[in-house]
Amino acid sequence: MSYSGYWQFWALLAAVFAALTAILAKVGVSDVNVNFATFLRTVVVVVALAFLLLYTGEFNSIGNISGKSLIFLTLSGLATGASWLCYFRALQIGKASQVAPVDxxxxxxxxxxxxxxxxxxxxxxxxxxxxxxxxxxxxxxxx
Known part of the structure; x- marks a missing residue:
């Protein structure tokens, strides 16, 4: 049975990984500048995704993406970065069990x-x- 087509499966996995993100980040930002922690996390994500794209042969040229998609993906990336910066700051100051639900x-x-x-x-x-x-x-x- 393949789960590749079930959005619920992938959404549930996203929730599990988001929970792990909160717990691991809470421990990770305890004595690190949150902006640098966000940078480090981003580098890890970029490297991991680069390997995934190379492994699966899904790496594409940016020229193959429409202007509209490129603009909205760029804006989404900026929103993601802002979210991560705010999230890490909140985790450093507050309890993970309170920060994550507000997030x-x-x-x-x-x-x-x-x-x-x-x-x-x-x-x-x-x-x-x-x-x-x-x-x-x-x-x-x-x-």
Whole structure:
């Protein structure tokens, strides 16, 4: 049975790795400048992905990417960098068990932005779930 087509499988793996990221980063940034820690993390990601692309033969020329895709991927990269810098700073100052749930408010922001700008429709129960995520993140972060 192949899991390559199931978005739920990959999303769950992303969540597991995000959890590991929080715990490993919390320990890693305890006595390191968070900006340098973010740089080091980025270098590791770039090198690992370069090896993956070379191994799978998926390395492509930037010239094969449309201008629109290049602009939005660049903006996404900048947003990722800003997110990582803020996340590492928060982990250095706060508890991982509180920082990570607040960071997951991104789920709430994605639902709202996707509805407003991408025209995605969530059902009423899905909006209740979004509200529960927001409430849960707030409850965990203040306790």
């Amino acid at each position: 997951k408010l991104s789920v709430v922001f994605v639902a709202i932005i996707a509805a407003l700008f991408l025209g995605e429709n969530l059902s009423a129960p899905a909006w209740v779930g979004v509200g529960m995520i927001a409430g849960g993140a707030i409850l965990i972060s203040v306790s």
